[in-house]
Amino acid sequence: MVSADDSASDTASDTARASSDANPAGEALGAAAAADPTTPANERQPEVVRFILSKLRLEELNATAPVDPAVLRVEQTGIDSLELTELIMELEDRYRVTIDDALLSDSTTVVELAEHIAARMP
Numbered sequence: 001m002v003s004a005d006d007s008a009s010d011t012a013s014d015t016a017r018a019s020s021d022a023n024p025a026g027e028a029l030g031a032a033a034a035a036d037p038t039t040p041a042n043e044r045q046p047e048v049v050r051f052i053l054s055k056l057r058l059e060e061l062n063a064t065a066p067v068d069p070a071v072l073r074v075e076q077t078g079i080d081s082l083e084l085t086e087l088i089m090e091l092e093d094r095y096r097v098t099i100d101d102a103l104l105s106d107s108t109t110v111v112e113l114a115e116h117i118a119a120r121m122p
Contacts, residue, residue: 044121048095048114055087069110095121
């Protein structure tokens, strides 16, 4: 026989499991936390960098050392124009910002893109 306490415990476990399954990348901050208007842009920027890096094809770089997002240009990752458009749309939706097309030049680094986004987050 299952008691009400057991049922409540099972429901709490299922909820916790669903929450962890919904965030497989293990991001330290979700979009809602990153978009907190009381958080300064310089504190939001690392989460934006992590999100951008999670969306890029870094395995194609064949890097022997850790990738430095401050010098990694978005175009170096092998992302094509359609993937870039999809990434920009996802970033705009996730962080509720508009990304300036002029920023997306061949020399834009991941950190520069993240700084642009973090500075404009509501």
